[in-house]
Amino acid sequence: MEPDRLLGTMTAVAKDRWSRRTRAIALAAVLLAGARTLGQAPPVAAPPAQASSAAIDLSGYWTPALHEDSTERGAGPEMADYSGLPLNEAGRLFALSYDPSRLTLRHHQCDGYVAPYQMRALGNSRAWEERDPHTHQLVAIHWFSQTFEGKRTIWMDGRAHPPAYAPHSWMGFSTGRFVGTALAVRTTHLKQGWFTRNGVPESDQATLQEFFVRRGDHLTHTVVVTDPVYLEEPLVRTTDYARQPVDHQNWLFPCDDGEQVLDRAPDNVPNYLFGQNPGVAEYRKKHPTAQSGHLGGGATIYPAFASGPPRNESALERPAGGARVASVAVNPEPTDGEVHVLRVRDNVYMLVGDGGNIVVQVGAEGPFVVDTGTGRLADKTIAAIARLSSRPIQFIANTSFHADRTGGNLKLRTSGADPSVRGTFFSLQFPGAGIGATIMSHQNVANRMNNAKAASDAVPTDTYLEERRRTFHNGDAIELFWAPNAVTDGDSLVHFRRADVIVAGNVFTTTRFPFIDVANGGTVDGEIRALNDILAKTVYEHQGQGGTLVVPGHGYLSDEHEVVEYRDMVVIVRDRIRALVRTGATLEQVKAARPTADYDTRYGALTGPWTTEMFVEAVYRTLRK
Amino acid sequence: MRALLTGLVLASSIAIVDAQRGAPPAPPQAPRNAAPIDLTGYWIPLITEDWRYRVVTPPAGDYTSVPMNPAARKIAASWDPARDEAAGEQCRGYGVGGVMRLPGRLRITWQDDRTLKIETEAGSQVRTLAFGGSTVAPTADGDWQGVSRASWDRPEGPMGSGAIFGGGGFGAGRASGGSLKVVTTGMKPGYLRKNGVPYSASAVITEYFDRFDLDGGDVLMVVATETVDPTYLSQPYWTSTHFKRQANATGWNPTACSAR
Numbered sequence: 001m002e003p004d005r006l007l008g009t010m011t012a013v014a015k016d017r018w019s020r021r022t023r024a025i026a027l028a029a030v031l032l033a034g035a036r037t038l039g040q041a042p043p044v045a046a047p048p049a050q051a052s053s054a055a056i057d058l059s060g061y062w063t064p065a066l067h068e069d070s071t072e073r074g075a076g077p078e079m080a081d082y083s084g085l086p087l088n089e090a091g092r093l094f095a096l097s098y099d100p101s102r103l104t105l106r107h108h109q110c111d112g113y114v115a116p117y118q119m120r121a122l123g124n125s126r127a128w129e130e131r132d133p134h135t136h137q138l139v140a141i142h143w144f145s146q147t148f149e150g151k152r153t154i155w156m157d158g159r160a161h162p163p164a165y166a167p168h169s170w171m172g173f174s175t176g177r178f179v180g181t182a183l184a185v186r187t188t189h190l191k192q193g194w195f196t197r198n199g200v201p202e203s204d205q206a207t208l209q210e211f212f213v214r215r216g217d218h219l220t221h222t223v224v225v226t227d228p229v230y231l232e233e234p235l236v237r238t239t240d241y242a243r244q245p246v247d248h249q250n251w252l253f254p255c256d257d258g259e260q261v262l263d264r265a266p267d268n269v270p271n272y273l274f275g276q277n278p279g280v281a282e283y284r285k286k287h288p289t290a291q292s293g294h295l296g297g298g299a300t301i302y303p304a305f306a307s308g309p310p311r312n313e314s315a316l317e318r319p320a321g322g323a324r325v326a327s328v329a330v331n332p333e334p335t336d337g338e339v340h341v342l343r344v345r346d347n348v349y350m351l352v353g354d355g356g357n358i359v360v361q362v363g364a365e366g367p368f369v370v371d372t373g374t375g376r377l378a379d380k381t382i383a384a385i386a387r388l389s390s391r392p393i394q395f396i397a398n399t400s401f402h403a404d405r406t407g408g409n410l411k412l413r414t415s416g417a418d419p420s421v422r423g424t425f426f427s428l429q430f431p432g433a434g435i436g437a438t439i440m441s442h443q444n445v446a447n448r449m450n451n452a453k454a455a456s457d458a459v460p461t462d463t464y465l466e467e468r469r470r471t472f473h474n475g476d477a478i479e480l481f482w483a484p485n486a487v488t489d490g491d492s493l494v495h496f497r498r499a500d501v502i503v504a505g506n507v508f509t510t511t512r513f514p515f516i517d518v519a520n521g522g523t524v525d526g527e528i529r530a531l532n533d534i535l536a537k538t539v540y541e542h543q544g545q546g547g548t549l550v551v552p553g554h555g556y557l558s559d560e561h562e563v564v565e566y567r568d569m570v571v572i573v574r575d576r577i578r579a580l581v582r583t584g585a586t587l588e589q590v591k592a593a594r595p596t597a598d599y600d601t602r603y604g605a606l607t608g609p610w611t612t613e614m615f616v617e618a619v620y621r622t623l624r625k
Numbered sequence: 626m627r628a629l630l631t632g633l634v635l636a637s638s639i640a641i642v643d644a645q646r647g648a649p650p651a652p653p654q655a656p657r658n659a660a661p662i663d664l665t666g667y668w669i670p671l672i673t674e675d676w677r678y679r680v681v682t683p684p685a686g687d688y689t690s691v692p693m694n695p696a697a698r699k700i701a702a703s704w705d706p707a708r709d710e711a712a713g714e715q716c717r718g719y720g721v722g723g724v725m726r727l728p729g730r731l732r733i734t735w736q737d738d739r740t741l742k743i744e745t746e747a748g749s750q751v752r753t754l755a756f757g758g759s760t761v762a763p764t765a766d767g768d769w770q771g772v773s774r775a776s777w778d779r780p781e782g783p784m785g786s787g788a789i790f791g792g793g794g795f796g797a798g799r800a801s802g803g804s805l806k807v808v809t810t811g812m813k814p815g816y817l818r819k820n821g822v823p824y825s826a827s828a829v830i831t832e833y834f835d836r837f838d839l840d841g842g843d844v845l846m847v848v849a850t851e852t853v854d855p856t857y858l859s860q861p862y863w864t865s866t867h868f869k870r871q872a873n874a875t876g877w878n879p880t881a882c883s884a885r
Binding site for chain 1: 669674676677683684691730840880
C-alpha cells in the first residue's frame with residue numbers, strides 16, 4: 001500500500017488517541033519491513049547528509065579564564081597603556097584626555113560595561129535558553145554577567161535589528177544563528193563605553209561580530225569590534241571561559257550614585273588637556289622596554305611593529321597638525337521621504353524623517369506636538385499623527401525658532417484645533433481663536449520669528465518669559481523649561497513628567513556638535529547649563545541606562561548616558577578653547593590646535609550648515625565676550 | 626498523527642542503521658579531502674592581547690597571567706638568555722608552547738593528504754600535524770615542536786550525532802563545519818614566554834583551530850590552546866590566539882630564533 005494512501009486510510013478511520021497510536025505503530029512496522037529490504041540491497045540511498053549547523057547549548061555557569069590581559073581585566077589597566085588596541089587618532093586623544101576622576105561625576109558612577117568589555121570582565125556569567133512554550137523553537141539565548149549585572153539577549157528567532165533611530169544600550173541589540181561549530185552573533189545599537197577601563201573609548205557606532213564555540217566545559221568567545229569612530233581597523237579579541245558545575249549564588253552588582261566630591265562646579269568634567277596626561281610619563285618610567293607602541297594604533301598589532309624601529313610616542317599625544325576630519329557616524333535620520341514613528345513610552349511617540357525629530361503625545365484630548373520639523377514632509381507628519389489620534393492637533397510647542405523646529409508650524413497648526421479656547425471670552429474677542437492648534441514657546445522664539453517675517457499663523461501665540469510654562473494634558477504634566485542662551489536665547493526643554501520623556505530640541509543631538517547660534521543669543525556656557533538641566537531631571541533605571549528618555553533634536557532616542565557623554569564633550573572642548581584663549585591665541589590658532597580632534601570622527605563636519613570650524617568659532621567667540 | 630510521525634521516525638532511523646550495516650564500509654576519506662574547514666594559507670597574528678608580553682620580550686620576573694607554580698617561578702627566576710645561546714637553545718621560546726603567541730606569520734599547507742604543516746616566521750619553526758595513520762616520528766629526544774596528532778572535530782548535528790539506540794539521540798549525520806584538534810606531546814622543554822616561563826617535556830598541549838568568515842571578506846583563525854603541565858603549572862593554562870588570513874605571501878620573512 002502506498003504510504004500516503006495508507007496514511008489517508010488510517011486518518012479516516014482513526015477515532016481516538018489509542019487507535020491512532022496503534023495504527024501508527026502498524027504503519028511503522030510496514031515501513032520498517034520495507035526499509036529492511038532496501039537495506040539489504042546496496043547501494044542504499046541513505047538520508048542525505050544534512051549540511052545543517054549544530055545547535056550549541058551555552059546554558060550553564062561560566063567563569064572567564066584570566067590567562068590573558070589579567071592585569072587589565074583584573075586590577076585594571078595602567079593609565080596611558082593602550083597597547084594592542086588599533087586606535088585611531090580620535091580614540092587615542094580621547095583616552096589621553098580621560099581623567100579617572102570623571103567616574104566621580106554623579107552621572108558616570110553607575111556606568112555599565114558595553115558588551116565587548118562585559119565579555120572580558122571579571123565575574124561569573126550565566127547563560128540560558130528561552131524557548132517558545134508551544135513550539136519549543138529557540139527564541140533567544142540570554143547571557144547574564146555578574147559584573148554590573150550586564151544582561152545580553154541574543155535573539156535567535158530571525159527578527160530584524162531596530163532602525164538606526166532606536167535607543168542604544170550597554171549590551172546593544174544582538175541576533176544570532178548557528179554556523180558550523182559556532183554561535184555567530186551580530187550586535188548593533190551599543191552605547192558609548194570603553195575598550196579598557198583607562199578611558200579608551202568605544203563609540204556608539206561600534207558593531208560586533210561574535211562567535212561562541214563550546215567544547216565541553218570550555219567556551220571560547222571571539223569578538224570583532226568594528227568602530228570607525230575610534231579604531232583604525234576592527235579590534236579582535238578572544239576570551240576563554242570554564243563551565244562551573246554550581247551556581248555561586250552571587251549575581252547582583254548594586255550601584256547608586258551619590259556625592260563623591262562636594263562643591264564641585266556643575267560644569268566641571270575632569271579631563272587632561274592635550275599633552276598633559278601624567279599617566280604617560282608614569283607608564284614610560286615603569287615600562288622602559290615597552291614604550292614604543294603603548295599608545296596603540298593599527299600598525300602596532302602586527303609583527304612588523306615588533307621588528308621595526310621604535311615609534312616616537314610623544315608625537316602622538318597631541319592632534320596632528322592640518323588634519324580635517326569629518327564624522328563617520330551613521331546618520332540615524334531616514335532619508336527615504338517618509339515619516340517614521342517610534343513609540344517612546346506610554347502615549348508619547350517620536351516622528352523621524354522630516355529633518356528634525358518631532359514628538360507627539362496623544363490621549364483623550366488632542367495631540368500635543370513638540371516641534372514640527374522642516375515642514376518638507378508636513379503633510380506626511382500630519383497623516384502620521386492622524387494614525388496615532390483621531391483628534392486634531394491641539395498644541396504645538398517649539399523648542400527653538402530654528403527652521404528644523406518650526407518648519408511645519410503653519411501646516412500642523414492649520415490642520416489642528418484647540419477646543420480649550422472656543423466658547424471662552426477669548427474667542428469672543430478673537431473670532432479665530434481655537435481654529436488651528438495653539439503654538440507654545442518661549443517669548444524669544446516668537447520675537448525672532450516675527451523679526452524674520454514668518455507667517456503669522458506659524459508664530460507661537462502662547463508664550464512664556466521666565467523659568468517655565470506648565471500644563472496638564474492627555475493625563476500628563478507637561479513642563480516647558482527655558483534654557484537661556486544655550487543654542488539660542490529662546491530654547492525650551494519639554495518634559496512629559498508621567499511618561500518621563502524629555503524633549504531636548506537642538507540643545508542635544510546625537511549627530512553633530514551643538515549648533516550654538518551666537519548671533520541669536522547662543523553661548524557655550526548656556527549650552528552646558530542646558531545639558532546639565534536635562535541631567536538634573538533624569539533618573540536612570542538600572543546601571544546608568546534607561547529610565548528617563550531624552551528625545552534629541554536630531555538622532556536616535558536616548559537616555560541620560562548619551563546626554564552626559566555629550567555634556568562631557570562640550571565641557572572638554574570648552575576647557576581646551578578657554579585654555580587657548582587665556583594664552584591669547586587667535587581664532588585661527590585655536591582652529592589649528594584642533595580642540596575637537598577626539599570628537600571629529602563622531603560629530604565633525606567639513607561642509608554643510610554647521611561645520612566643526614563654525615562650532616569652534618562659536619565657542620571661541622562666546623568665551624571672548 | 627503525532628504517534629504516526631513517531632513511528633515514521635523510528636522506522637526510518639532503523640532503516641538507516643540497517644542500510645549502514647548492509648553496505649560495505651566506504652573507504653575513509655583522506656583527512657585532506659575530509660577537511661570541514663580550509664586552514665591553508667598565510668595567517669598574520671593580530672596581537673591585541675598580552676601585547677606587552679608578545680611584541681617585545683618581557684623583562685625578567687614579569688610573568689603576569691600565567692598560572693605558574695613555585696617550581697616554575699624558580700626556573701624562571703634563573704632565566705639567562707646568554708646561557709641559552711651558549712647552549713644552542715636560543716629556540717626555547719619558539720617551541721610549541723610559545724611559538725603560536727609570538728609576533729610572526731604562519732604558513733599552513735598540506736604536506737601530504739594526512740599531514741598539515743605549519744611554518745612560522747618567528748624562529749623559522751615547522752610543526753607537522755599528523756592525522757590518524759600518518760607517521761611523523763619525533764627526533765630522538767623530541768624536538769621543540771614535539772609530536773602533534775591531529776583530527777577533525779566536527780559538531781554534532783541538530784539532533785545528535787549517533788543513530789538510534791547508539792547513545793547519541795535520534796539524529797544521523799554531522800553538522801556542517803568543524804574544527805581542527807591537535808594534541809601535542811613529546812616536545813623538548815621550552816618557554817611559554819620568552820622571558821623564561823617554562824613548560825616541561827611532559828606537558829600536553831591541546832589546540833583547537835577554528836575558522837570564521839567575517840562580513841566584508843576577512844577570515845579569522847582562532848587557536849584555542851590548553852597547556853597542561855603539572856610540572857610547572859598550577860592549573861591548565863588557557864589562551865586563545867587569533868590570526869587574519871592574508872591573500873598571499875606578502876611580507877613573509879622567516880627569522881631565526883632569538884633568545885632575547
